[in-house]
Amino acid sequence: MFARRTLHQAVKANNAFRATAAVQKQLMPSRIIAQRLYSAATATPAPLDASKIQINPSKNLKPLQENSKLVFGKTFSDNMLIVEWEAGKGWGTPQISEYGKIHLEPSAVVFHYSFECFEGMKAYKDKQGRIRLFRPDMNMKRFSRSAQRIALPGFEQEELIKCIEQLLKVDERWIPNERGYSLYLRPTMIGTQESLGVGASNKAMIFVIASPVGPYFPTGFAAVNLLATTERVRAWPGGTGDAKVGGNYAPCIKPQLDANKQGFQQNLWLFGEDHQVTEVGTMNCFMFWTNEQGEKELVTPELDGQILPGVTRDSILTLARQWGEFKVTERRFTMHDVAKASKEGRIHEMFGAGTACIVCPIKNINYDGQDLKIPLDPSDTTSQAGPLTKRLNNAILDIQYGEVEGPAGWSVLVK
Amino acid sequence: MFARRTLHQAVKANNAFRATAAVQKQLMPSRIIAQRLYSAATATPAPLDASKIQINPSKNLKPLQENSKLVFGKTFSDNMLIVEWEAGKGWGTPQISEYGKIHLEPSAVVFHYSFECFEGMKAYKDKQGRIRLFRPDMNMKRFSRSAQRIALPGFEQEELIKCIEQLLKVDERWIPNERGYSLYLRPTMIGTQESLGVGASNKAMIFVIASPVGPYFPTGFAAVNLLATTERVRAWPGGTGDAKVGGNYAPCIKPQLDANKQGFQQNLWLFGEDHQVTEVGTMNCFMFWTNEQGEKELVTPELDGQILPGVTRDSILTLARQWGEFKVTERRFTMHDVAKASKEGRIHEMFGAGTACIVCPIKNINYDGQDLKIPLDPSDTTSQAGPLTKRLNNAILDIQYGEVEGPAGWSVLVK
Numbered sequence: 001m002f003a004r005r006t007l008h009q010a011v012k013a014n015n016a017f018r019a020t021a022a023v024q025k026q027l028m029p030s031r032i033i034a035q036r037l038y039s040a041a042t043a044t045p046a047p048l049d050a051s052k053i054q055i056n057p058s059k060n061l062k063p064l065q066e067n068s069k070l071v072f073g074k075t076f077s078d079n080m081l082i083v084e085w086e087a088g089k090g091w092g093t094p095q096i097s098e099y100g101k102i103h104l105e106p107s108a109v110v111f112h113y114s115f116e117c118f119e120g121m122k123a124y125k126d127k128q129g130r131i132r133l134f135r136p137d138m139n140m141k142r143f144s145r146s147a148q149r150i151a152l153p154g155f156e157q158e159e160l161i162k163c164i165e166q167l168l169k170v171d172e173r174w175i176p177n178e179r180g181y182s183l184y185l186r187p188t189m190i191g192t193q194e195s196l197g198v199g200a201s202n203k204a205m206i207f208v209i210a211s212p213v214g215p216y217f218p219t220g221f222a223a224v225n226l227l228a229t230t231e232r233v234r235a236w237p238g239g240t241g242d243a244k245v246g247g248n249y250a251p252c253i254k255p256q257l258d259a260n261k262q263g264f265q266q267n268l269w270l271f272g273e274d275h276q277v278t279e280v281g282t283m284n285c286f287m288f289w290t291n292e293q294g295e296k297e298l299v300t301p302e303l304d305g306q307i308l309p310g311v312t313r314d315s316i317l318t319l320a321r322q323w324g325e326f327k328v329t330e331r332r333f334t335m336h337d338v339a340k341a342s343k344e345g346r347i348h349e350m351f352g353a354g355t356a357c358i359v360c361p362i363k364n365i366n367y368d369g370q371d372l373k374i375p376l377d378p379s380d381t382t383s384q385a386g387p388l389t390k391r392l393n394n395a396i397l398d399i400q401y402g403e404v405e406g407p408a409g410w411s412v413l414v415k
Numbered sequence: 416m417f418a419r420r421t422l423h424q425a426v427k428a429n430n431a432f433r434a435t436a437a438v439q440k441q442l443m444p445s446r447i448i449a450q451r452l453y454s455a456a457t458a459t460p461a462p463l464d465a466s467k468i469q470i471n472p473s474k475n476l477k478p479l480q481e482n483s484k485l486v487f488g489k490t491f492s493d494n495m496l497i498v499e500w501e502a503g504k505g506w507g508t509p510q511i512s513e514y515g516k517i518h519l520e521p522s523a524v525v526f527h528y529s530f531e532c533f534e535g536m537k538a539y540k541d542k543q544g545r546i547r548l549f550r551p552d553m554n555m556k557r558f559s560r561s562a563q564r565i566a567l568p569g570f571e572q573e574e575l576i577k578c579i580e581q582l583l584k585v586d587e588r589w590i591p592n593e594r595g596y597s598l599y600l601r602p603t604m605i606g607t608q609e610s611l612g613v614g615a616s617n618k619a620m621i622f623v624i625a626s627p628v629g630p631y632f633p634t635g636f637a638a639v640n641l642l643a644t645t646e647r648v649r650a651w652p653g654g655t656g657d658a659k660v661g662g663n664y665a666p667c668i669k670p671q672l673d674a675n676k677q678g679f680q681q682n683l684w685l686f687g688e689d690h691q692v693t694e695v696g697t698m699n700c701f702m703f704w705t706n707e708q709g710e711k712e713l714v715t716p717e718l719d720g721q722i723l724p725g726v727t728r729d730s731i732l733t734l735a736r737q738w739g740e741f742k743v744t745e746r747r748f749t750m751h752d753v754a755k756a757s758k759e760g761r762i763h764e765m766f767g768a769g770t771a772c773i774v775c776p777i778k779n780i781n782y783d784g785q786d787l788k789i790p791l792d793p794s795d796t797t798s799q800a801g802p803l804t805k806r807l808n809n810a811i812l813d814i815q816y817g818e819v820e821g822p823a824g825w826s827v828l829v830k
Contacts, residue, residue: 107626115665250531251662
């Protein structure tokens with residue numbers, strides 16, 4: 001009983017990988033397994049602690065890029081943040097130092113079994129020159145949840161925000177001070193165990209890198225032409241569609257290239273025999289329409305485990321509900337609904353939503369060989385985005401740049 | 416028309432990532448895109464060429480491990496093989512040099528979007544001291560197919576085998592010369608583009624590392640107790656279940672730990688509302704039973720796109736068909752079939768199959784809260800494996816170690 005209980009504790013205390021190894025090998029009596037695990041299980045693993053941070057900024061300051069020449073994710077700031085984790089010991093000292101290569105054994109499990117998850121978030125400069133983050137608590141919550149979905153460690157979310165704020169202060173000159181421009185942050189966690197056994201990684205690393213970025217649509221919106229994809233699926237029940245794990249991305253590139261070849265910019269990912277609409281490329285999907293009951297409604301797929309819980313998605317839903325001008329609904333809808341509404345002229349706008357673009361207007365969906373034209377702005381034929389799409393984009397930008405006070409906790413000043 | 420055609424050529428010539436970037440940005444007229452791509456598209460990218468190999472063996476020879484102390488995937492040989500690829504240029508010079516760390520920018524796409532796939536294969540020493548590989552063509556074919564599923568480059572499969580043979584000669588002292596022991600080889604391909612844009616990687620690297628391993632069951636077979644898992648799903652139609660990509664693995668660890676916690680060694684992965692049997696842990700699944708028609712039959716799930724086309728799986732099917740003693744079938748079967756057959760005493764044996772273990776006997780499946788006992792050897796109650804399981808294991812070992820001549824091309828002598 002003692003043995004079973006301490007084994008259980010060890011598993012709970014993030015030593016699952018050891019317990020697993022022992023159980024799998026069946027070589028050791030459970031009493032001995034329990035004894036070996038006891039000290040590790042009773043020692044409290046160290047939390048991620050921002051107050052321990054060590055900052056050794058780079059002395060080789062790189063030249064800044066002109067705002068107009070920025071390409072997403074290509075240029076990186078002078079420094080990066082690294083925090084390492086070890087099973088039993090917990091989180092080590094957060095380190096800010098020069099941006100540079102990561103050195104890993106070729107046996108590191110991140111290369112083999114996809115122990116990797118990430119976040120995308122941005123830091124902004126407001127008109128007063130202050131640094132702002134947008135809903136970083138949402139990103140940290142999802143990051144921790146993504147990590148645990150693939151048996152990587154959780155962490156103290158507030159503490160990681162504090163560490164990221166330190167990085168922003170050190171690399172402040174990299175945050176553009178023009179509306180629409182920002183410093184994209186990429187917190188990433190990887191499993192670094194140096195052994196090929198398929199099990200939980202006994203080592204992990206968080207790194208955060210920062211890349212100055214311009215607006216996704218530098219010369220005004222460009223609406224996208226989508227290929228509704230049925231041959232490949234992005235996510236499924238019991239999978240990882242609701243976690244921001246690396247494994248969700250690489251399998252979607254081949255279908256994307258196939259769509260590009262046919263002249264479409266992105267895939268519209270469908271699911272199920274009824275062809276439910278799920279996501280657009282790497283974005284959440286929204287439709288503004290007059291529904292079957294004749295109500296104006298903004299609809300997006302519900303978080304059923306297959307949909308990424310986007311921060312922009314949640315922000316759009318919250319704002320639209322505050323406005324109270326039309327129905328706002330999270331539920332399943334199908335390509336049958338879209339095609340019928342398109343035929344009957346009931347679709348007003350459709351758009352993707354994500355951190356990179358905020359909103360990305362959709363102008364056409366090719367479904368089953370047929371083009372379904374999606375309206376843009378009926379009052380301005382030169383516009384590549386509908387009125388609601390533009391209004392949401394501006395409302396979110398206003399809050400991100402601190403020009404309008406948003407809901408509590410949305411725009412966080414870095415002090 | 417010219418522009419469209421050259422753009423198309425560029426896409427075909429593995430410059431898809433550039434074409435995509437240009438198309439997505441919609442910033443450049445297609446004539447200019449086409450011109451920029453023209454030279455790259457008309458140059459033939461270099462093939463992977465083993466004759467160009469450069470060998471600079473390590474001078475720091477590590478001490479060999481005692482066979483009895485080998486742990487799977489923990490100890491690595493003195494050297495490794497690396498070949499790098501770049502879009503437009505093709506494959507570079509294969510290099511064999513000291514086993515050591517890989518240095519990558521933190522922006523390398525392998526860390527973010529899971530551009531990674533791998534193989535598991537083994538090199539054996541026969542009684543004459545010669546080095547043998549087992550069906551390496553099968554591994555290379557799958558490796559190339561896995562890579563292309565995630566938009567990584569294909570390669571000349573025969574040439575990579577030649578490079579691996581060179582590595583085996585350099586590291587020959589690491590190949591154990593005892594039956595059951597071997598040098599496990601882990602060819603891995605990763606995407607190394609240093610930019611966060613979600614698209615095909617413009618750089619890639621193959622590395623091959625080698626780890627001496629002992630028999631999976633050092634003290635005789637140990638049959639496993641499985642938890643039939645319905646809450647989590649390993650693969651889905653339109654997904655990557657038939658490719659050996661990293662993204663298939665990390666999401667299965669949490670369910671595995673949950674199973675371990677309840678006292679089970681592995682998950683039995685099910686699919687669909689009818690609970691089709693798919694795989695066991697990271698192995699293919701076989702059932703030897705008397706079917707509903709009263710025929711003795713060895714059955715394994717068919718390759719429907721969700722099942723990994725295992726080399727051991729194929730070898731078992733081929734041998735059993737050669738023997739011609741019972742029906743051998745690739746088709747779907749469900750937990751209903753298993754439960755009914757178990758109740759009626761029609762199951763003779765069940766086992767997993769894979770490179771690491773060859774065969775892994777199953778003694779119990781917990782399904783829907785009920786234990787279904789699976790028979791082992793009725794003529795020997797101390798045995799942890801059934802007669803067919805043991806026979807297949809020996810037949811494959813005999814061929815791998817060159818003691819029995821197998822089908823043409825199975826046991827390949829490294830000269």
